[in-house]
Amino acid sequence: MKKNLRKDLILISELINSNEKVLDIGCGNGNLLSHLMKIKKVECRGIELSQTGVNECVKKGLSVIQGDANFDLKDYPDRSFTTAILSQTIQAMIYPDNVIENLIRIAERAIISFPNFAYWKIRRDFFFSGLMPKNIALPYEWYDTPNIHLCSIKDFTNFCEKKGIKINEFLYLNEEGEKLNDFMNNIRAYQAIFCVSKK
Amino acid sequence: MKLKFETQKITYKDSFTLYSGREIQSCEVAFETYGQLNKEKSNGILICHALTGDQFCSGINPLTKKKGWWDILIGPGKIIDTNIFFVICSNVLGGCMGSTGPSTVDPKTGKQYGLNFPVITISDMVKLQVKLINSLGIKKLFAVIGGSMGGMQTLEWASRFEKKVNAVIPIASSYRHSAQNIAFHEIGRQAIMADTNWKSGNYYGSKQKPKRGLAVARMIAHITYLSESALQRKFGRNLQNSKNFSFNFITDFQIESYLKYQGSSFVERFDSNSYLYITKAMDYFDLSFRKGGLTNAFKNNDLSFCFFSFTSDWLFPTSETKTIIKSLNTSNAKVSFVEVKSDKGHDAFLLDEPEFHEILGGFIEGQIIKQGI
Numbered sequence: 001m002k003k004n005l006r007k008d009l010i011l012i013s014e015l016i017n018s019n020e021k022v023l024d025i026g027c028g029n030g031n032l033l034s035h036l037m038k039i040k041k042v043e044c045r046g047i048e049l050s051q052t053g054v055n056e057c058v059k060k061g062l063s064v065i066q067g068d069a070n071f072d073l074k075d076y077p078d079r080s081f082t083t084a085i086l087s088q089t090i091q092a093m094i095y096p097d098n099v100i101e102n103l104i105r106i107a108e109r110a111i112i113s114f115p116n117f118a119y120w121k122i123r124r125d126f127f128f129s130g131l132m133p134k135n136i137a138l139p140y141e142w143y144d145t146p147n148i149h150l151c152s153i154k155d156f157t158n159f160c161e162k163k164g165i166k167i168n169e170f171l172y173l174n175e176e177g178e179k180l181n182d183f184m185n186n187i188r189a190y191q192a193i194f195c196v197s198k199k
Numbered sequence: 200m201k202l203k204f205e206t207q208k209i210t211y212k213d214s215f216t217l218y219s220g221r222e223i224q225s226c227e228v229a230f231e232t233y234g235q236l237n238k239e240k241s242n243g244i245l246i247c248h249a250l251t252g253d254q255f256c257s258g259i260n261p262l263t264k265k266k267g268w269w270d271i272l273i274g275p276g277k278i279i280d281t282n283i284f285f286v287i288c289s290n291v292l293g294g295c296m297g298s299t300g301p302s303t304v305d306p307k308t309g310k311q312y313g314l315n316f317p318v319i320t321i322s323d324m325v326k327l328q329v330k331l332i333n334s335l336g337i338k339k340l341f342a343v344i345g346g347s348m349g350g351m352q353t354l355e356w357a358s359r360f361e362k363k364v365n366a367v368i369p370i371a372s373s374y375r376h377s378a379q380n381i382a383f384h385e386i387g388r389q390a391i392m393a394d395t396n397w398k399s400g401n402y403y404g405s406k407q408k409p410k411r412g413l414a415v416a417r418m419i420a421h422i423t424y425l426s427e428s429a430l431q432r433k434f435g436r437n438l439q440n441s442k443n444f445s446f447n448f449i450t451d452f453q454i455e456s457y458l459k460y461q462g463s464s465f466v467e468r469f470d471s472n473s474y475l476y477i478t479k480a481m482d483y484f485d486l487s488f489r490k491g492g493l494t495n496a497f498k499n500n501d502l503s504f505c506f507f508s509f510t511s512d513w514l515f516p517t518s519e520t521k522t523i524i525k526s527l528n529t530s531n532a533k534v535s536f537v538e539v540k541s542d543k544g545h546d547a548f549l550l551d552e553p554e555f556h557e558i559l560g561g562f563i564e565g566q567i568i569k570q571g572i
Binding site: 045051054058059060063066067075076077 | 533536539554557558561
């Protein structure tokens with residue numbers, strides 16, 4: 001199970017304690033949730049937009065609702081979960097600020113991962129080619145990309161400061177999904193994982 | 200009541216008190232079972248039928264000689280596998296397939312009830328199902344599954360008998376009947392009551408039954424079970440018999456012929472008074488009306504739910520299901536929900552919808568592992 005899991009998801013799962021109640025927003029085919037359920041005895045719920053994703057999840061015995069994080073998070077009461085996970089999805093939200101604020105309302109903390117748009121290769125490619133950057137995490141053309149709100153690590157930390165959101169933990173990853181130290185993270189990191197909560 | 204077919208029956212000698220406060224003496228429940236109850240009595244699945252359904256959900260219906268209404272899903276090796284599960288399906292209270300209803304003889308008068316039959320609710324139907332499950336020695340059901348009115352019954356189980364069931368699967372259903380749904384039912388009831396053969400419900404002794412009224416009721420209802428696009432795809436403006444219009448009022452269009460067939464075949468198997476009572480029970484159903492609203496209906500609920508809706512179902516649209524899910528989010532219930540893409544309208548839940556069947560099968564498999572049967 002673990003070896004099939006994306007590396008950033010393994011790191012996220014390591015941040016989760018056993019017996020937590022977790023909501024995974026944009027849970028895809030449910031790989032992270034079923035991993036958490038088996039390994040950490042976590043009580044899991046999921047929201048997924050695509051029908052194929054929901055189908056896969058329900059088949060795995062997961063409790064997953066077909067829904068849109070842009071609109072459906074407001075229906076959850078305060079503090080219904082210990083952790084809300086938003087992995088590689090924030091950049092596709094219509095109102096990322098609204099979504100993040102909902103996440104830390106419905107859960108005690110939110111774990112948010114995203115591709116760092118200020119990664120040096122993205123800067124380099126954009127500088128030399130003058131074309132919208134593409135890589136494995138961002139494979140789309142400019143006209144068909146769902147990623148309408150890309151941000152850098154610096155953008156995210158600035159946002160948290162401005163909104164009074166507390167950053168409890170952070171992880172910076174290279175292209176291989178290995179942890180990096182903090183040095184020049186906004187240039188060196190390919191992906192970032194933040195664990196945030198209300199102040 | 201003398202039946203033209205064989206079915207299992209249990210009679211309850213004690214009086215059966217209804218939601219309205221009225222009582223029924225010697226209440227009978229007619230039911231069918233498929234598969235074997237295991238030693239632990241943990242593999243029982245209750246199937247709840249819709250408005251015009253019956254207990255013959257699998258195999259051949261002995262009255263119509265056609266396949267049971269959910270034979271596509273229930274049987275050996277099927278999604279609801281009767282090699283694994285003990286499937287129970289009972290005719291609802293108020294029905295006309297053996298359970299006590301308006302066509303049953305009232306022990307007090309020795310005559311059929313007719314309109315003397317007390318008005319019943321979905322909650323009364325479920326109460327009789329609970330009695331049946333108790334009689335079968337089952338403490339906790341593996342699952343309760345139902346579509347449309349059957350889905351209402353599953354929600355009633357979840358709301359009032361949550362300790363007696365593990366998983367609840369409401370399909371193409373709602374926590375209440377909408378104004379539009381009540382309106383369509385009322386037209387159907389008026390059609391029956393406008394039939395001179397109805398005679399205020401006292402037609403059991405006479406040769407002439409209110410068949411025309413019931414057929415019209417069925418024709419109206421049948422349109423609500425389909426979708427505009429499905430009707431267009433299936434029939435379009437195609438003519439039934441000739442290439443030209445008849446310029447009179449015989450059947451011109453295929454859709455007219457289809458509806459007439461639906462009406463006329465229905466009246467052979469259904470009782471008009473039962474139609475009045477059961478539609479009324481559906482109209483009365485509203486879980487949000489109870490104290491504390493919908494949220495309270497499912498409070499402290501540890502059940503596993505799997506909801507299904509269909510994109511083209513305008514009788515029980517997805518928005519209705521989403522309202523229930525909002526309420527369930529505030530309780531501890533484990534909820535799954537899928538909106539299945541289909542252009543077949545409300546009836547999709549009875550038809551060959553591979554996606555629906557696949558996900559339902561997946562959920563049941565997950566429950567088999569969880570409940571360990």
